Amino acid sequence: MCALTATTLLAFDFGLKRIGVAVGNTFLKQAQALTVISAESNQAKFDAIALLLKEWQVTHCVVGLPSHPDGAEHEMTVRCRRFSNQLEGRFGVTTTLVDERYTSAVISAKRGEVIDAQAAALILQQYFDENP
Template sequence: MTEIVFGFDFGLKRIGIAMGNTLTGHAQPLSVIHAADNASRFKAIEDLIREWQPTRLVVGEPRHPDGAEHEMTMRCRRFANQLNGRFNLPVTLVDERYSSAVIQARRGEVIDAQAAAIILQQYFDDHAHS
């Protein structure tokens, strides 16, 4: 059965969202959320979840190049836990160190959704043979 999966590139100012499905294993940018407060952020996410009905959520987990955690690592884990608690969907954290390098030189909304697509594509690639 084909399942829809969402990928998230969490940031303090914006959250990039991508979607893909388990049949094709291909991720594509979907949206960028610009909400300043948690209630508005999660309302926008809820609307997308209601529309697309994903069965799994994937969140990029940033780390330093040597693998050490930093402030955003913990914030992303907290965001992942909130997604799981609010929407009762399984959430997988994906190391985004290498995907971040692809987009590090650029900034802006389109880039946030593309970053989410790279994170989700990494999840699909890692789970293609499992």
């Protein structure tokens, strides 16, 4: 008998004010909006992330990587790469960056907490779709 194992992943839609978070696993390959982190300080944000990583027993995270429509990087691209590196360094998780250029076309142009978590779910779903 073969045992099936699933790995749980968290995805992050990083923003300076809010970080949208989604969850999914490699068995179902379906992303679900989870929460939004809107703490004031960076330390409080990373404390909230630490709790989520522990609760969901995550070893792999996905981070949305924004860029201009032509693929050129901008300030938030650099910040998202730094955030991804900080996740790896602080928590020992593997991170994968996923192009998020087209998630904003799917999600309404207005921003808000629910929208941030839905954007994270789209980022994670894109990862699942690209990694069968």
